Amino acid sequence: MSLLDAQTLSKLKGVKVRARAVVEGVLSGLHKSPHQGQSVEFAEHKEYAPGDELKHLDWKAYGKFDKFYVKRFEHETNLRAVMVVDTSGSMGYGSGALTKLDVAKVLAATISHLLVRQQDAAGVSLVSGGTIREIPPRAAATHLNVVLDALENAEASGSTDLVTVADQLADKLPRRALVCLFSDFFDDRADALKRLLSLRARKHDVAVFQVVDPAELTFPFDDPTLFLSLEDERRIEVNPREIKQSYLEEFNAFLAATKAACTAADVDYEQVRTDEPLDQVVLRFLSRRAGGGRP
Amino acid sequence: MLLGMLGALIPVLVHLFDRRRPRQVPFAAISFVLRSQRRTASRLRLKRLILYTLRTLLLLAVPLALAKPEWADSALVKTARGAAATVIVVDTSLSMRWRDGSSLFEEARKQARAAAQELMPEEPAALLSCGASVSSMAPLNFDRARLISSLSELKASYELADLNRCLDQAAAAMNESPLANRRIVLISAFTQGALRLESPPPISTGPKGEKIKPEVVLRDVTGGKGLPNRALVDVRAEPAPQVGPRAWQFTWTVRNFSESEARDVELVLKVDGEIVSKGFVDLAPHGTAQKVMTYQFTKGGSMLVEGQLTPDALPEDDTRALVLAVPKELKALIINGSPSTQKFRDEAFFVDAALASTGSPVRAVVRDADAAWREDFGGYDVVLLLNVTAPAAEVAAKLVSFVQNGGGLFVSMGDRVEPDAYNAMLGPVLPRRLRVMKTAVEPTAADAATRAARLQNVTATHPVWVPFTGRAREGLLSTRFYRYMLFESDASQDVEVIGVIDDGAPAFLTARKGRGRVFAFASSVNREWCDAPIRTAFLPMIQRVAGWLSGTLDEHEQTRARVGELVTLPLEQGQVPTALKDPSGTELAMTRAADGTSVSGGPLAQPGRFSLVMTNGQTVPFAATLDPAASDTTRHGQDELAAWFGEDVVKTAGFGGPSQKTPLWTWLLVLAVMLFFFEGTLLRR
Numbered sequence: 001m002s003l004l005d006a007q008t009l010s011k012l013k014g015v016k017v018r019a020r021a022v023v024e025g026v027l028s029g030l031h032k033s034p035h036q037g038q039s040v041e042f043a044e045h046k047e048y049a050p051g052d053e054l055k056h057l058d059w060k061a062y063g064k065f066d067k068f069y070v071k072r073f074e075h076e077t078n079l080r081a082v083m084v085v086d087t088s089g090s091m092g093y094g095s096g097a098l099t100k101l102d103v104a105k106v107l108a109a110t111i112s113h114l115l116v117r118q119q120d121a122a123g124v125s126l127v128s129g130g131t132i133r134e135i136p137p138r139a140a141a142t143h144l145n146v147v148l149d150a151l152e153n154a155e156a157s158g159s160t161d162l163v164t165v166a167d168q169l170a171d172k173l174p175r176r177a178l179v180c181l182f183s184d185f186f187d188d189r190a191d192a193l194k195r196l197l198s199l200r201a202r203k204h205d206v207a208v209f210q211v212v213d214p215a216e217l218t219f220p221f222d223d224p225t226l227f228l229s230l231e232d233e234r235r236i237e238v239n240p241r242e243i244k245q246s247y248l249e250e251f252n253a254f255l256a257a258t259k260a261a262c263t264a265a266d267v268d269y270e271q272v273r274t275d276e277p278l279d280q281v282v283l284r285f286l287s288r289r290a291g292g293g294r295p
Numbered sequence: 296m297l298l299g300m301l302g303a304l305i306p307v308l309v310h311l312f313d314r315r316r317p318r319q320v321p322f323a324a325i326s327f328v329l330r331s332q333r334r335t336a337s338r339l340r341l342k343r344l345i346l347y348t349l350r351t352l353l354l355l356a357v358p359l360a361l362a363k364p365e366w367a368d369s370a371l372v373k374t375a376r377g378a379a380a381t382v383i384v385v386d387t388s389l390s391m392r393w394r395d396g397s398s399l400f401e402e403a404r405k406q407a408r409a410a411a412q413e414l415m416p417e418e419p420a421a422l423l424s425c426g427a428s429v430s431s432m433a434p435l436n437f438d439r440a441r442l443i444s445s446l447s448e449l450k451a452s453y454e455l456a457d458l459n460r461c462l463d464q465a466a467a468a469m470n471e472s473p474l475a476n477r478r479i480v481l482i483s484a485f486t487q488g489a490l491r492l493e494s495p496p497p498i499s500t501g502p503k504g505e506k507i508k509p510e511v512v513l514r515d516v517t518g519g520k521g522l523p524n525r526a527l528v529d530v531r532a533e534p535a536p537q538v539g540p541r542a543w544q545f546t547w548t549v550r551n552f553s554e555s556e557a558r559d560v561e562l563v564l565k566v567d568g569e570i571v572s573k574g575f576v577d578l579a580p581h582g583t584a585q586k587v588m589t590y591q592f593t594k595g596g597s598m599l600v601e602g603q604l605t606p607d608a609l610p611e612d613d614t615r616a617l618v619l620a621v622p623k624e625l626k627a628l629i630i631n632g633s634p635s636t637q638k639f640r641d642e643a644f645f646v647d648a649a650l651a652s653t654g655s656p657v658r659a660v661v662r663d664a665d666a667a668w669r670e671d672f673g674g675y676d677v678v679l680l681l682n683v684t685a686p687a688a689e690v691a692a693k694l695v696s697f698v699q700n701g702g703g704l705f706v707s708m709g710d711r712v713e714p715d716a717y718n719a720m721l722g723p724v725l726p727r728r729l730r731v732m733k734t735a736v737e738p739t740a741a742d743a744a745t746r747a748a749r750l751q752n753v754t755a756t757h758p759v760w761v762p763f764t765g766r767a768r769e770g771l772l773s774t775r776f777y778r779y780m781l782f783e784s785d786a787s788q789d790v791e792v793i794g795v796i797d798d799g800a801p802a803f804l805t806a807r808k809g810r811g812r813v814f815a816f817a818s819s820v821n822r823e824w825c826d827a828p829i830r831t832a833f834l835p836m837i838q839r840v841a842g843w844l845s846g847t848l849d850e851h852e853q854t855r856a857r858v859g860e861l862v863t864l865p866l867e868q869g870q871v872p873t874a875l876k877d878p879s880g881t882e883l884a885m886t887r888a889a890d891g892t893s894v895s896g897g898p899l900a901q902p903g904r905f906s907l908v909m910t911n912g913q914t915v916p917f918a919a920t921l922d923p924a925a926s927d928t929t930r931h932g933q934d935e936l937a938a939w940f941g942e943d944v945v946k947t948a949g950f951g952g953p954s955q956k957t958p959l960w961t962w963l964l965v966l967a968v969m970l971f972f973f974e975g976t977l978l979r980r
Contacts, residue, residue: 089323090323090324091323092323093321093322093323100323184323186323186324186326188326213323215322216323216324221320223317223318224317224318225317225318225319225320226317226318226319226320227320227321227322227325227328228319228320228321228322228325229321229322229325230321230322230323230325234325234329236325236328236329236332237317238328238332239339242335242339242342243328243331243332243335243339246331246334246335247324247327247328247331249331250327250330250331250334251324251327254327
């Protein structure tokens with residue numbers, strides 16, 4: 001059992017401390033990781049001028065044109081990453097030690113911490129009911145505290161409106177960025193996820209962290225129960241034993257559809273249970289990214 | 296019981312009034328709950344409906360099953376054409392006491408009532424209670440109320456009813472009826488012992504003398520089922536001297552009257568109501584087993600001995616009783632008239648050995664004459680004078696008084712017995728006066744064995760000689776007599792010669808003197824005058840003589856009395872019976888024989904301990920037992936009965952016979968279990 005399971009993390013106060021603990025777990029797990037850091041992409045050639053790095057001379061071009069050309073790259077700055085955290089009411093649900101929002105915040109803080117540590121820029125967008133509270137990405141070490149404070153203060157409220165969030169993010173991210181989405185994706189609209197995943201078409205690197213609670217996966221209720229919505233006034237009285245089978249079918253179909261949509265859109269998908277060790281989640285994510293060449 | 300069916304309202308009431316507050320749970324994935332609820336709504340409604348139905352049926356089925364309903368097949372009911380003279384015959388056999396909850400006889404009463412109520416008003420009818428013997432019967436009449444009320448007076452007996460005789464009696468009772476139609480309603484368990492199919496079926500005679508086969512309506516009170524029964528059908532009681540004094544061996548015979556075997560059936564032995572021994576028997580289907588039990592009584596007297604099986608549906612025949620007269624311990628004074636240091640010459644040696652042997656109820660002391668005359672004879676039951684010189688007048692008077700007051704006196708002869716002195720001193724208690732000694736042959740003669748006198752005959756019916764049959768009797772009769780005393784002839788009725796020598800001289804004489812008894816042996820009890828002491832018959836003879844002299848031997852003979860029969864009990868001289876009482880203390884009618892030797896009474900209506908009370912307060916107990924045939928509950932098949940009575944006259948249901956009832960409650964219980972199973976399955980889904 002990991003030291004960073006939900007029970008242990010719940011005893012640590014605040015996102016900063018929790019993220020720090022997870023970061024340390026991740027770093028100790030990275031010793032054997034093939035992670036090589038970020039990569040940059042070739043953009044154009046430039047005729048050599050005194051003062052240019054000789055190591056960037058393109059010797060093949062010299063062979064062809066008998067002139068010295070130097071390679072130039074598209075991003076010479078570090079990676080820009082945005083942690084998009086869903087803070088709608090449904091994310092406030094937790095049957096165990098941590099709520100879904102707690103988990104999302106720790107994961108976002110951990111990844112931000114790791115990025116800043118390697119001089120990449122990290123920002124955060126807290127979304128709820130179609131509004132976004134944004135902290136732009138920056139690489140400064142002091143910026144990390146701003147990000148973490150924003151996460152610390154985030155509370156679950158309002159409805160889930162992924163469509164509006166997707167539109168606003170598309171406008172606010174003019175340059176290519178790593179977009180990490182932390183949400184349960186409980187949006188009843190059919191095209192909500194599709195719109196969100198369209199960020200990938202805009203050359204953004206998108207990673208989806210679908211946070212689910214064990215109670216949502218197993219539906220462990222027996223006696224007649226009045227279920228109350230966390231986002232609106234909906235309520236329903238049912239005998240859970242009677243609908244359990246049907247519920248599980250619906251919920252599993254939803255999870256499968258979300259994963260399938262992410263895969264189709266070439267988006268990294270990670271299902272996160274609120275009761276599993278979060279350092280393992282991050283390591284899994286980083287390993288997959290390293291294998292796929294990103295970030 | 297059917298009030299329990301109101302329980303069927305429980306599911307509806309629970310549905311209407313159960314308004315428990317559900318637990319409130321905030322839940323993020325409520326959209327999926329809503330979707331699932333919409334998806335399953337119609338299916339759930341159907342499931343709830345089925346559940347309500349199942350629970351209602353379940354709660355209906357249980358009280359219905361407990362009410363034990365039966366389905367009567369009315370298709371078999373056939374009614375007679377026109378009015379018919381009717382006799383309702385009710386079997387009162389022991390087998391009708393068979394019970395499974397209520398007794399068959401109670402069912403017979405119900406069926407008799409139903410049969411009477413189904414009669415048409417113009418049909419004359421009568422009721423016949425059918426037992427072992429002929430019973431009176433009211434003439435056919437139209438008073439239905441009286442007929443029905445007389446049903447309550449019917450009682451089941453402890454005997455085997457004679458249904459053939461009752462059917463004939465019923466058929467004859469209808470001879471006088473002007474109606475051409477005749478009907479017999481037979482209500483019975485139809486056991487094979489009660490109805491013998493080798494006899495002809497009943498025939499009635501019509502107004503013109505024509506023979507009419509009456510319509511026979513068979514009402515089977517068993518509902519068509521078998522009547523498993525086991526019974527104690529016999530017991531044999533024998534002394535078991537090898538075990539010890541007053542030890543008896545009881546051999547119980549147990550029969551199984553059912554198709555299935557019975558294992559480890561408990562049999563207990565009770566003495567005067569207390570369990571003294573237990574055993575177990577295994578019984579094959581329709582098999583018989585014997586169980587031997589031994590018990591050593593701690594005291595003498597009349598004992599009620601009972602065997603008792605674990606009670607079954609017919610417990611009356613699971614108990615069998617007998618009254619046993621256990622010999623009391625007798626004290627005997629042996630007066631040795633010719634003591635000798637050589638045992639075979641000692642006058643008392645053989646008698647003392649016989650009375651001291653294992654199993655003997657006698658405790659004897661031996662005294663020589665001088666010492667004996669100083670004894671108080673009142674402390675003994677029996678005094679034996681063995682070749683004793685005639686006592687002085689004072690002692691002789693004590694002896695006479697002893698006998699007159701109920702003591703037993705045995706006198707044997709020898710060379711010290713002077714006839715004149717004996718006649719003078721002991722004449723009042725001698726059976727006959729002594730005359731002279733006769734010598735058949737000198738014992739020392741070479742041909743003594745062949746020339747010796749022998750017994751010609753003994754009175755086999757006398758209690759002393761009862762066991763001497765066959766080879767034992769031959770052994771007794773071959774006793775050789777060399778010398779013996781001759782007695783004066785005497786016509787007194789009080790004296791009985793129970794054994795004579797081949798020359799006609801009495802060898803054994805008995806007499807009652809006052810309240811006492813005297814037994815005289817014409818020869819000696821050592822080997823000087825005869826070889827009787829070395830005969831195998833000598834030991835039991837001496838023991839039985841001692842028993843007879845003390846009056847206990849007569850009690851050994853058990854009185855065998857059977858329920859339903861008259862009992863005859865022997866009376867001793869001077870005994871006058873005042874009452875014959877049954878086990879409940881009710882006095883029965885009795886008749887004393889003209890010669891006063893016996894009394895008969897009865898018939899004995901029930902098994903158990905009866906008693907004959909005498910004027911002097913003495914009670915003679917005896918036990919009445921059941922006829923083993925009455926315990927046989929093997930039944931005739933319906934087809935057999937129909938074939939015997941004639942298919943054309945037998946009716947089998949409703950008025951015309953026993954309705955074919957199918958028990959529904961077992962099926963209802965099965966249904967309830969299935970409903971419970973389905974309900975559980977539905978709940979789990």
